[in-house]
Amino acid sequence: MQTSITAVHRLMPGGWGNIGFFALVTMVLLGFLAPLLLDLSPYRIGAELLVPPSWNPLSAPILGTDDLGRDMFARLVYGARCSLGIGFVVVAVSLVVGVGLGLLAGVYGGWLDAVIMRLVDLLMCLPSILLAIVIVAVLGSGLVNAVVAVTIIGIPRFVRVVRSVAIQEMQKTYVMAAFASGSSRFRVLWSEVLPNCVPPVIVQAALGFSDAILEIAALGFLGLGAKPPVAEWGAMLADARPFIESHPLLVVMPGVCILITVLSFNLVGDALRDRLDPKLARL
């Protein structure tokens, strides 16, 4: 029992991060359990349009209905699924690609390093949302293409962090010792350098999550991401725009969801950074 408590304690980011952590856990539970337990549909069109929230968990539209009479609570819950799911996919793919490229650049160096880092510079020299719009414009709009675009944009942060760790690691005596025992460069990369990249990569993953969700929402808002009637927070914002004066809560609610999620991931990410990576925190 004691050990399981300390294990949980070690996983907790600490400080403000704990608040973010609990908010995210709540979000995940709501997003994935609520549809199983309650009869929710984000697409079912009700008879009454623009019903104000009841704010009562026991009476039907807790958060009211939108301009087509769809249950706002259901849409927000499915929006959480969508955002968190997409965030996960985006972070997972850009992490794998970014860590791989960063390791190659840092461990092998030379022209490979130069080529990879110039490509990364190319991605980083444009504002990310602008770049996402360009990529979506090239690929065509739609949720899948938006995910591809945001994934590409998420890669550079991992490449840079991993490359800098790898370059530091390559100077270490134990890496020299590995070479001196006949290890190939790839073996050094895999068993000496990669494990030491884990803490900063975890931090970047948490921060990358929030960026991904924000960018997907932005693309959805601009009509380049999720298409109606998909329940996605950004697209919901855009749909609700005509009613901002008469029914401001329709805009506020998805906005607050985005805010809470992004803020939570940032809190967790910053706390993890302080915990795992004291060197970066001081910068």
Next chain:
Amino acid sequence: MSLVSMPSADTNEVVLRVENLCKVFRLPGARGQVFNALNQLNLAVTRGRTLAVVGESGSGKSTMAQLIMKLQRPSAGRVSLRMDSGMRDVADLPARDLYRKVQMVFQDPYASLNPRQRIWRIVSAPLCNYENLSRDERRQRALHYLHQVGLGETQLHAFPYMLSGGQRQRVNIARALATNPEILILDEPLSALDVSVQAQIINLLQDLQRDLGLTYIFISHDIAVVRHFADQVLVMKSGDMVEWGDVDQVLENPSQAYTRQLLGSMPGRPRDLPVRKELINVMAGG
């Protein structure tokens, strides 16, 4: 007068020869300016013996070790190694063959072990470059080499931070032994350890040399240890070879002014450090 006597007939067989070895570093920033880290080094190492390399910081001792280990490329000259087929140039030797013959123990026992790996993984890592081993086989082989250096099952699953400095240096030695090398390059293996631990490690190295017939290239600052431990000594100064000969001759009757100066300034000089002498006696007795 050597302390280590090898019974076999090929006692005088040269196993490693260094010829005209040079290493020049281009200085960053200054165009065309170079730094001669190593200048025309010549030496030969005899099987089963210990060659000590002494000299002040920056004299090229570690550069020499790294050139022999092919961790750096020489600017000129060559290193040759006795293989089954005779003396072979290290530059032509595949890394696998070289590192089965020559291994290195690094100076800093804290920096030379990956903090994220367990000891069995560290010790058995060199083996994985030569054989496909399962986890269990790796652990067993690691345990074998840990036993050789006086460690055991307790340390097998530990992380480096759980071990003392002396234990870490033993792990370093165990890792170096893992490919069953004939030559060990010891790059100041004692300098990060305190005196009593130094004595234990010296004893361990001597036992290993006797049991496994190892040849040592022993880089050191410590004249007292060199006197006790080595058969031959090479004195270096800013990349140049100053003196090379039997330990007794070089340390008792140095022919070069620099050697005398070095003997006078190094810790463990024979005349006015009685404490060191006692240590030598302890080591010789134990």
